[in-house]
Amino acid sequence: MIILKAENISKQYRLGTVGTGTISHDLNRWWHKVRGKEDPFLKVGDSNDRSTKGTSEYVWALQDINFEVRRGEVLGIIGKNGAGKSTLLKILSRVTSPTTGEIKTKGRIASLLEVGTGFHPEMTGRENIYLNGAILGMTKKEIHSKMDEIISFSGCERYIDTPVKRYSSGMTVRLAFAVAAHLEPDILVIDEVLAVGDAEFQKKAIGKMQDISQGDGRTVLFVSHNMAAVKSLCSRAIVLEHGKTVFEGATDNAISYYLNSKEDIFNIAKISDRKGSGLVKLIDVAIYGSQRNRNPQSGSPFHITFTLENLHKKLNSQLDFDLRIDDGIGQRIAWISNTLLTNDTQEIINTVTFKVSKLNLNKGVYHVTTHISIDKVVADWIQNAFSFEVIEGDYHGSGKLVPQNQSRVLLDFEVDYNL
Secondary structure, three states, rough: EEEEEEEEEEEEEEEEEOOOHHHHHHHHHHHHOOOOOOHHHHOOOOEEEOEEEEOEEEEEEEEEEEEEEEEEEEEEEOOOOOOOOHHEEEEEOOOOOOOOEEEEOOOOOEEEEEOOOOOOOOEEEEHHHHHHHHHOOOOHHHHHHHHHHHHHHOOOOHHHHHHHHHHHHHHHHHHHHHHHHHHHOOOEEOOHHHHHOHHHHHHHHHHHHHHHHHOOOOEEEEOOOOOHHHHHHOOEEEEEEEEEEEEEEHHHHHHHHHHHHHOOOOHHHHOOOOOOOOOEEEEEEEEOOOOOOOOEOOOOOEEEEEEEEEEEOOOOEEEEEEEEOOOOOOEEEEEEEEEOOOOOOOOOEEEEEEEOOOOOOEEEEEEEEEEEEEEEEEEEEEEEEEEEEEOOOOOOOOOOOOOOOOOEEEOOOOOOOEE
16 A cells, blocks of 8 residues: 655755745746746756755755555665755655655654754653654553653653753754654654664663564654664665655665765765865876786685875875775774874875775675775865775685675684593
8 A cells, every 4th residue: 555655746946035036036936836837946957966066056865756655564764964865854744744745644744854854952851752753643541552652762751851952952952853753653764863873772672663663563764874774674665866766676786886876986086076186186096916807706805996186296205095984884894094194204105005905895896985084184085985896706715605684894714622
């Protein structure tokens, strides 16, 4: 049964200090409307790429979004910052209305969009449970019957009669999630706020969302940058980029598409989504195994050579180069760090090569985040800069290959037998 349907959803904003337009624009819109004409400003506007300078004062935060969600399904929504995820959830929650398109739902929607949404800081936690429950459409009797469960799940029992303004952000999220999850909405909409909670609460929250969808047959829309959480919770996912849907399908395929969407090692110099002063900048990378023309292989030598654009001329500086290697769902596998010291007898550093004599990664695709700093100041930081693939190999020299699904990291070991 289809419980939520989004048809041609688009959202347009006007940039600058005035967000809703001007009187002349409003009159222009009205004049076109009374004549039965299309809104003239729907024909203009740039795509939502926050890293580039546009030519129009209008921007499309979302454009032509279409999807359906069935009852009991958990749909993940992933994408880079600024892709339009939160805007979509606000439209689904009726916090804001779409410029074009229509949302059709069956049942009650509960939203957890930002820390403290729907809470009054001067009221106590208990009072806010009643307030937030009423906002979500619950009766006082329904809220009262669930009160003990909500307080117990939130873990804030000691502070439940204390004003929320004295809560930490983590405590506020705990209480807000407890309310939204226990007041039995047909559709639960959750933004990235769970990242504020600690590891124990995140695990509890994910378990509760699984119970909601699988046990109670309710629907969850989940936005997160934690790919492991998306993979464990969601049955299907969509990927947003610049306000448009670029992929929709199985969760594993969506995560793979998202993590590989900008990773082109031959165009790494063109990546604009990077941070830092730019005094030292990564412009090229070469990845190879035991020989230049061979792919990395488990148990064999592994090399990554970076080419740098080095504009830093100051001598006696400390250059730190760090690599983070993640697996296919964004979980950190390894961290490699090196400090290079420059002085007046050395040439400017233009290439850096990391060498591993025996690669202990199992078969699969891995993603690399690079971080370069000069004297502890960030020069070039690229999240998920590129990826590489490791092919299977006889790591232990036993004539047997380690199954890919057994472990990402391989270890050398010895076994002693006492007879």
